[in-house]
Amino acid sequence: MTVPVLIPDDVGMRMLATCDGVLAVRYDTRVDHCPEAEVLVAWQLPLTDLLALITQLPRLRLVQALTSGVEGWVGRLPEGIALANARGASGAACAEWVVATLLSHYRELPRFAASQARRVWAPGETGTLNGKRVLTVGAGDLATRLRDLLIPFGVSVTLTARTARPGVRPASELPDLAGTHDVTVLMAPLTEQTRHLVDADYLSRMPDGAVLVNVARGAVVDTEALIAELHRGRLHAILDVTDPEPLPPGHPLWATAGAQITPHVAAGTYGETERSWSVAVAQIASFIRGHRPDNLI
Amino acid sequence: MTVPVLIPDDVGMRMLATCDGVLAVRYDTRVDHCPEAEVLVAWQLPLTDLLALITQLPRLRLVQALTSGVEGWVGRLPEGIALANARGASGAACAEWVVATLLSHYRELPRFAASQARRVWAPGETGTLNGKRVLTVGAGDLATRLRDLLIPFGVSVTLTARTARPGVRPASELPDLAGTHDVTVLMAPLTEQTRHLVDADYLSRMPDGAVLVNVARGAVVDTEALIAELHRGRLHAILDVTDPEPLPPGHPLWATAGAQITPHVAAGTYGETERSWSVAVAQIASFIRGHRPDNLI
Numbered sequence: 001m002t003v004p005v006l007i008p009d010d011v012g013m014r015m016l017a018t019c020d021g022v023l024a025v026r027y028d029t030r031v032d033h034c035p036e037a038e039v040l041v042a043w044q045l046p047l048t049d050l051l052a053l054i055t056q057l058p059r060l061r062l063v064q065a066l067t068s069g070v071e072g073w074v075g076r077l078p079e080g081i082a083l084a085n086a087r088g089a090s091g092a093a094c095a096e097w098v099v100a101t102l103l104s105h106y107r108e109l110p111r112f113a114a115s116q117a118r119r120v121w122a123p124g125e126t127g128t129l130n131g132k133r134v135l136t137v138g139a140g141d142l143a144t145r146l147r148d149l150l151i152p153f154g155v156s157v158t159l160t161a162r163t164a165r166p167g168v169r170p171a172s173e174l175p176d177l178a179g180t181h182d183v184t185v186l187m188a189p190l191t192e193q194t195r196h197l198v199d200a201d202y203l204s205r206m207p208d209g210a211v212l213v214n215v216a217r218g219a220v221v222d223t224e225a226l227i228a229e230l231h232r233g234r235l236h237a238i239l240d241v242t243d244p245e246p247l248p249p250g251h252p253l254w255a256t257a258g259a260q261i262t263p264h265v266a267a268g269t270y271g272e273t274e275r276s277w278s279v280a281v282a283q284i285a286s287f288i289r290g291h292r293p294d295n296l297i
Numbered sequence: 298m299t300v301p302v303l304i305p306d307d308v309g310m311r312m313l314a315t316c317d318g319v320l321a322v323r324y325d326t327r328v329d330h331c332p333e334a335e336v337l338v339a340w341q342l343p344l345t346d347l348l349a350l351i352t353q354l355p356r357l358r359l360v361q362a363l364t365s366g367v368e369g370w371v372g373r374l375p376e377g378i379a380l381a382n383a384r385g386a387s388g389a390a391c392a393e394w395v396v397a398t399l400l401s402h403y404r405e406l407p408r409f410a411a412s413q414a415r416r417v418w419a420p421g422e423t424g425t426l427n428g429k430r431v432l433t434v435g436a437g438d439l440a441t442r443l444r445d446l447l448i449p450f451g452v453s454v455t456l457t458a459r460t461a462r463p464g465v466r467p468a469s470e471l472p473d474l475a476g477t478h479d480v481t482v483l484m485a486p487l488t489e490q491t492r493h494l495v496d497a498d499y500l501s502r503m504p505d506g507a508v509l510v511n512v513a514r515g516a517v518v519d520t521e522a523l524i525a526e527l528h529r530g531r532l533h534a535i536l537d538v539t540d541p542e543p544l545p546p547g548h549p550l551w552a553t554a555g556a557q558i559t560p561h562v563a564a565g566t567y568g569e570t571e572r573s574w575s576v577a578v579a580q581i582a583s584f585i586r587g588h589r590p591d592n593l594i
Contacts, residue, residue: 092427092451093425093427096400096450099400100406103393103397104400106397107562109398109401112558115560116557116559119548121544121560122560123562124565126567128390148449149450152445152446152449251416260410261409262413263409263412263418264420265404265420265421265423268422269427270423
C-alpha cells in the first residue's frame with residue numbers, strides 16, 4: 001500500500017523517493033491529476049491558492065509545511081486535516097545568526113569596516129557580549145540552541161514561554177524581565193498572544209543600550225512604537241523580520257538610526273531547503289506508519 | 298619589608314594599593330626618583346626608551362608587561378631581570394572577536410548592511426560557520442578558549458604548537474594541515490620560527506574559499522605574498538594586526554579585495570586595562586612572595 005503525497009519541488013521528489021510506502025506526485029498550481037492525495041507538502045504559493053487546492057483533495061489528512069512559522073494556516077484547514085511544520089530544520093542556522101548579529105553589534109564591526117573604507121587606522125575599545133543578560137521570548141528548539149551557543153561567551157540566558165516549567169519563566173513575567181536584561185530575542189510563533197507583544201510599554205522598560213532581536217515574525221513587534229523608541233536613541237534593534245514584509249522601499253524603518261535590518265535570512269544558509277525536506281520526510285514517514293508526527297501543530 | 302614597584306598609570310596605582318608588601322611608585326619618562334625599584338611595569342613607551350630607563354635601576358629583578366605579546370623584549374633585558382607578560386587578560390576578548398568576525402564573514406552581514414543602506418529587501422542564502430574545520434597556530438590560552446567557543450557551532454578545531462602533545466599537533470605538520478582546513482587562525486607569538494610562517498607556499502595550500510585570521514602579530518604573515526594571493530580571489534583574510542602597523546594610509550592592503558582590516562582591537566573591549574592589571578597584580582604578588590609567576594617568558 002502506498003500513500004499519495006503531493007510534492008512541490010524536485011528536491012522533495014528526490015528525497016521522498018527513498019521513503020517506503022510513499023507515492024510521490026509532483027504538483028505546482030494544479031492538483032486535479034491526483035485527487036486521491038492524502039498528504040500535501042505546502043508550496044510557496046499564496047495561502048488562499050493553497051486553501052483552494054485543498055478543496056479538491058477529499059482524502060487529504062496532512063498538510064506538511066517546509067517552514068517553522070505556520071501562523072497563516074492555523075484555524076484555516078478543514079476539520080480532519082492535520083498540520084505539521086518543519087521545526088528543527090532551521091534552529092541551528094537561526095541561533096547562529098542571532099549570535100553573529102549580537103557579536104557584530106557589540107564588537108562594532110561596522111565601525112571598523114567604515115574606517116577601512118576610509119583607509120584610516122582608528123583603534124578604540126568596544127563593547128563585548130561577555131557578561132550580557134539575554135532574555136528569550138520562546139523556549140523551544142531555537143531558544144535552547146541559542147542558549148547553548150551563548151553560555152560559553154559568559155552570557156546568562158533566561159528563557160520564557162507561555163507556561164512556566166523548570167528552567168523556563170512564564171511569559172507573564174516578561175514586563176519585569178525586560179528591565180533586567182541587556183538583550184531580548186523574539187523567537188516565538190506569531191499568535192494572538194504574541195502580536196505586538198513588544199509595544200511602547202515593553203520597549204520603555206528595556207534598559208539604556210539594550211538590544212532587541214527579532215527572528216520570529218515582524219508583527220510580534222509594534223513597528224510604530226519601535227520607530228518612536230529608536231528615535232530616542234536609547235536602544236538598538238536587529239530585525240530579520242518586519243511588519244510589513246518585505247519592507248517597502250519607502251518605509252521609515254529602513255533609515256531609522258539604531259535599526260539593523262536583514263531580509264529574513266536568519267535560517268537561510270546553503271542547504272536550508274535540504275534540511276527542511278529532511279524534517280518533512282521524517283514527519284511524513286512517521287505519519288503514514290500511523291504515528292503522530294513530532295511537529296504536529 | 299616592602300618591594301618598590303614602578304607603575305605607569307593611575308589604574309595600576311589603584312590596583313596595586315591592595316597588594317601587601319608593595320610600595321607602588323608612579324613613573325612616566327623618568328625613574329631617577331626611585332633607583333631602588335625591583336619591579337617595573339612596562340609602560341607604552343618606545344622600547345628603546347624603556348631599555349634606557351632600566352639601565353638606571355640596578356636592583357631591578359622583574360619587568361611585567363601589560364600585554365600578551367612581548368616579542369620586542371625577548372633577549373634585550375640584562376641578565377638577572379625576568380620578564381612576564383599579561384597572558385590570560387585578553388584571551389576571552391580575542392577569542393570572542395575571532396568568532397565575531399568569522400560569523401560576520403560566513404553569514405555575509407556586510408552584504409545585508411549594504412542592502413539596507415540602499416533600502417533594498419534582497420534575500421538570499423549565505424554560508425555558515427557550521428561544519429567548518431578551523432586550524433589554530435598556537436595552542437595556548439587563546440586557542441583553547443577559541444576552541445571552546447567554536448565547538449557548540451558544529452566546528453571542528455585542530456590546535457598546533459611547536460611541540461606536539463595530546464590534543465595538539467606539531468607545527469611541522471602545518472603545511473599539510475593548511476589544505477584540509479577552512480580557516481587558519483594565527484594566535485602564536487612572533488618569534489624567528491613564526492615570522493612569515495604564512496608565506497606564498499602556505500597560502501597556496503589553503504583551499505578555495507578559505508579564511509586566514511591573524512590576531513597574533515602582522516609579521517607572522519608575509520604581507521606581499523598575502524596581497525598577491527588575495528588578488529587571485531580565492532581567499533579571505535581577516536587581519537587585526539598588520540605589517541607594518543599601524544597600516545599607513547597609502548598601503549595597498551587597505552583596498553585589496555578580500556582583506557578585512559581592524560586596527561588591533563581584538564583584545565580591546567571596555568575593561569581591558571583593568572583585566573591586564575588584574576593579571577599583572579597577581580604576577581607581581583606571586584613574585585614578591587618568592588614564587589615563580591605563571592607568565593614568566
